[in-house]
Every structure is written in C-alpha cells, then in structure tokens.
Amino acid sequence: MARLTPSTSGGKSKPSTDSAAPTAEHRPRRRPQMKSKAAGKKKAAQAAHKKPKSGGFESLGLCEEVYRGVRHKGYRVPTPIQRKAMPLILAGLDVAAMARTGSGKTAAFLVPMLQRLRRRDPGAGIRALILSPTRDLATQTLKFTHQLGKFTDLKTGLIVGGGSMDSQFEVLADNPDIIIATPGRFVHILDMVDDLLMMPCRLDAAVLDLVDDETSGMQAQKTRYHWMKNKFVKLNNGDRVTASGKIKTETSAKLKASKDIYKKWQQKSHRAISSGGKDGNFEEGGTYMPGGYQRGDRRHAAAGRGRRSIPNANVPSEIRNPQQMQKGRQQKAMQNMRMKEKSAKDSKFPNKFQKNRRPGGSARDGKFENSKFQKNRRPEGKGSGKGNGKGFGKAKGKGKPKGKGTR
Numbered sequence: 001m002a003r004l005t006p007s008t009s010g011g012k013s014k015p016s017t018d019s020a021a022p023t024a025e026h027r028p029r030r031r032p033q034m035k036s037k038a039a040g041k042k043k044a045a046q047a048a049h050k051k052p053k054s055g056g057f058e059s060l061g062l063c064e065e066v067y068r069g070v071r072h073k074g075y076r077v078p079t080p081i082q083r084k085a086m087p088l089i090l091a092g093l094d095v096a097a098m099a100r101t102g103s104g105k106t107a108a109f110l111v112p113m114l115q116r117l118r119r120r121d122p123g124a125g126i127r128a129l130i131l132s133p134t135r136d137l138a139t140q141t142l143k144f145t146h147q148l149g150k151f152t153d154l155k156t157g158l159i160v161g162g163g164s165m166d167s168q169f170e171v172l173a174d175n176p177d178i179i180i181a182t183p184g185r186f187v188h189i190l191d192m193v194d195d196l197l198m199m200p201c202r203l204d205a206a207v208l209d210l211v212d213d214e215t216s217g218m219q220a221q222k223t224r225y226h227w228m229k230n231k232f233v234k235l236n237n238g239d240r241v242t243a244s245g246k247i248k249t250e251t252s253a254k255l256k257a258s259k260d261i262y263k264k265w266q267q268k269s270h271r272a273i274s275s276g277g278k279d280g281n282f283e284e285g286g287t288y289m290p291g292g293y294q295r296g297d298r299r300h301a302a303a304g305r306g307r308r309s310i311p312n313a314n315v316p317s318e319i320r321n322p323q324q325m326q327k328g329r330q331q332k333a334m335q336n337m338r339m340k341e342k343s344a345k346d347s348k349f350p351n352k353f354q355k356n357r358r359p360g361g362s363a364r365d366g367k368f369e370n371s372k373f374q375k376n377r378r379p380e381g382k383g384s385g386k387g388n389g390k391g392f393g394k395a396k397g398k399g400k401p402k403g404k405g406t407r
C-alpha cells in the first residue's frame, strides 16, 4: 500500500511503499555543521593564497586605488592590447600600441599611467600629458581618467580648443598631475606664456593618442611644433597610433618610427603591434625585445613562428580549415582508388616491369602460395596457350604479355 512520507530534502511529499520507506537508521545522516564550517574556512584560506591569474588585472600589481577604479569601471579581464601594453608601460618602457578601434587602447595607457602617478603631487607640476586629436576624444579620455582614477586624488586638467583661454590658464596654474589636451590649443597656450615652460615639470608619461589620425591635424601639429619646440619633450613618431609610456624629458625621448611595421599595420589593422622605444625593436604580436632581437629570435621571426597574436599560427593548416582537410582526404582517397585500379589492371596485363620477373612467377617459390591473388590463378600451363605456361596464366592472350614467363 502506498503512503505519503515527508521528504528529507525539499519538504515536498512523495509516495513510497512501506518497504521502500527510509527508517531512522537508513536515512542518510547530515554532515555535522562543524565540518562544513571548517571546509568553508579552508576554502577561504585557499582563495586567499590563490595565485593571481596570469594576464589578469590582478597580476599587474596595481595599487588598491587604481585596482578599485578598474573594478568600478566594470573591467574584469584585460583586452589583448591591454594585456600586452600594460606591463611594458608599468615597467617604464616606451610603447607604441596599435589595435583596432574599440579594443581598449585608452585604458591600456590610462591604467598604468594612473598606477605610476598614484598620488597627487602639486609640487611636481604636470607629470603626465595626453594629446588627443579631437576635442571629443580629449573629453572622452578625461571621462575615462575620472572613472578609472575615481579612488585616487590625482588632478586632471583639460585644455582644448573652443574653451575659454582664461579658464585654461587657471587649469595650468593649478599644477594638475595630468593634462589632457588637443595639440593646437596646447601649443597656442605655450606660445603665449613663456614662463609656462619654466614651470616645475617632471613629465613621467606622454601619450599621443591616435597619432596616425590624419584628418585631425595631429600629425601636422606634431611636425610643426615638435612638441613644444624641443624644450619639453621631443617626439619624432609620425607613424604611430597610440604612443604611451615613460618619456624622458628633453630630447632623449626619440621614439623611432618603423615605417615597415606601420605599413604592415595598415594592411592588417586587426593585429596588435607594440614596440619598445629606441633600444627596443618591433615585433609583430606585440612582444617587446629589450635591446633588439637576439640572433635566434630574428631567425625565429623570419621563419614566421612565434607570432603569438596571429590566431592559430601554430596550428597545422588542415586543422585550422576543416574544409581543406576534407578536400585533402577526398583527394587521397581518389588517388588510392586509382592506384588500386591500376594495380588490378597490371595484374591482368603484365606491364613492362614484368620483364624482370623470375620465370614461373613469385608464386613458384611458395612465398605467396596462399595469397588472395593465387585464388584466381589458373593452373599452370592453362594460360593463353601462347606462352610456356610459366608466366601469368590469366593473360588469356589479350594484349602481348611480355616477360620471361611468356617467352
């Protein structure tokens, strides 16, 4: 007879027979609560000692304020260009980062820049300068800087065309840590105020954002003014998209442009290319090689290996392309079939190689006595009637059998 028993798990009742009903002894015992607490503690301890995921924001060693800003912005995992560029900028190297639009280049230079500046230092003057090709972009970068630097006390000033000059002088007089500017207005202000160049200044980072933007006049400004008439920072990098990193003051910070790489980038704009500064070298795939390539590396690069940014670069082509793989298989199968047909034909009509065959055939020496070919073989001597019976019995006189066995 079926009866309802209260379920131990969900509180729902379910029908069960008398015999199947769990008694007190057979009911599974719940784990003691102490044990689960201990397990929880153990898990927490494990999590605390867990190694930060390599390639994540955690592994960059960001300070609390900057890391909180990154989390607050909603970034959990760095984009590829960020993963490549951030450690290099943090290490103080000059970097040219090239990646398609919307790939996160802004944060790629902002996060390490904020990390390097960290705290407000009004006595140090401008420590970071970001030049953007357009007003809109400058405003957008300012917004990002405020969001990512929300938990830092760094001060950022905006100097763009169209704004009141007086208010922009005030911005500069306030000694902001970061200046975001459009090149035209910035140079104009520098021209007007000579002693601005005498301001205390320990520029740690300079960013040319979207420096390849021909329409915005970014290149023209740069060529004309050489960035503050060589007094401040001289940059010579007409072929860059975004340059970031530590720029040494005065003329020592020449970032050499690599025309070849730029051409490559133009052709394959989806690829990220980053570089080191004057001591470094470009390598497709964004790997910085301090001091340039080693001999082996160059060979490696020439062979087309080690390009980590190229998807599936190290995967055999047939695996990459299943259609190609299938086609290859079909071709192979066809070839095998043709070979089989040919060999079957040849066994009927001995070809020129039969000339060298031993009289009596290989079957004579018993080697292939039981082979499948032997099954259909005619008894010796009952061949075409033309030969002496020592050759291939199946020749049947069709064609002209050659070889010793048929003579």
Ligand SMILES: Nc1ncnc2c1ncn2[C@@H]1O[C@H](COP(=O)(O)OP(=O)(O)OP(=O)(O)O)[C@@H](O)[C@H]1O
Pocket (backbone or CB within 6 Å): 074, 075, 076, 077, 078, 079, 082, 099, 100, 101, 102, 103, 104, 105, 106, 107
């Ligand atoms: N790590 C990340 N995780 C999630 N979103 C991100 C990350 N990095 C950037 N983003 C978002 O991706 C969008 C595009 O980023 P961003 O504007 O920096 O790209 P960009 O490469 O600088 O583009 P452009 O070349 O047009 O200036 C933004 O909304 C940004 O907040």
